[in-house]
Amino acid sequence: MLKLSESIYNAMRKHGEETYPHECCGVLLGRSHDGMNVVEDALRASNTRTDSAHNRYHIAPQELIRIQRQGRERGLDIVGFYHSHPDHPAQWSMTDFAEAHWLGCSYVITAVEKGAAQQTNSFRLTGTSEDDKSFEDETIQVEELVAGRC
Structure with a gap:
C-alpha cells in the first residue's frame, strides 16, 4: 500500500498537467514499514529526456543523488517515483x-x-533482483485534509 496526503497526491497530478504534453517526473520521500510506503514529501525532478519527452522520462543521476541526500538529512528514504502518461493510460x-x-x-503513474489529470495508479516493484523483479498493483490511500488539524 502507498499512503500519502491529499496535498501530495494533488501536487503530483498538477505537475503532470503543468508539463503536458511532456511527461513529468519526481521522487517520493518517506518511510517504508509493514509493507507500506508512507510518503512525506514529493519532490519534482527535471525530465532530462530530449528525444522523447512526450512518452519517456529520465531523472539525471546527479539530481537523484541530491534528492536522496535531502531526504536522508530529514530522516527520509526514497520510497517511490512518479511520472505522467500524456494521452495514455495510467x-x-x-x-x-x-x-x-x-x-x-512505489511507481506512481497519472x-x-x-492536459487534465485523470486516473492515478501505483505499482510496487517487487522481487529480489533484476532477474525476478515484477510490478504489482498497489492500493493508494489518500489521507484527506481535515480543517483545523496541523
Whole structure:
C-alpha cells in the first residue's frame, strides 16, 4: 500500500498537467514499514529526456543523488517515483518496467488526457533482483485534509 496526503497526491497530478504534453517526473520521500510506503514529501525532478519527452522520462543521476541526500538529512528514504502518461493510460509500459530498478519502491503513474489529470495508479516493484523483479498493483490511500488539524 502507498499512503500519502491529499496535498501530495494533488501536487503530483498538477505537475503532470503543468508539463503536458511532456511527461513529468519526481521522487517520493518517506518511510517504508509493514509493507507500506508512507510518503512525506514529493519532490519534482527535471525530465532530462530530449528525444522523447512526450512518452519517456529520465531523472539525471546527479539530481537523484541530491534528492536522496535531502531526504536522508530529514530522516527520509526514497520510497517511490512518479511520472505522467500524456494521452495514455495510467498503466506501466515495458519501458517503465525496464527502467525501474528500485526494489520495494512505489511507481506512481497519472494519465493526463488533453492536459487534465485523470486516473492515478501505483505499482510496487517487487522481487529480489533484476532477474525476478515484477510490478504489482498497489492500493493508494489518500489521507484527506481535515480543517483545523496541523
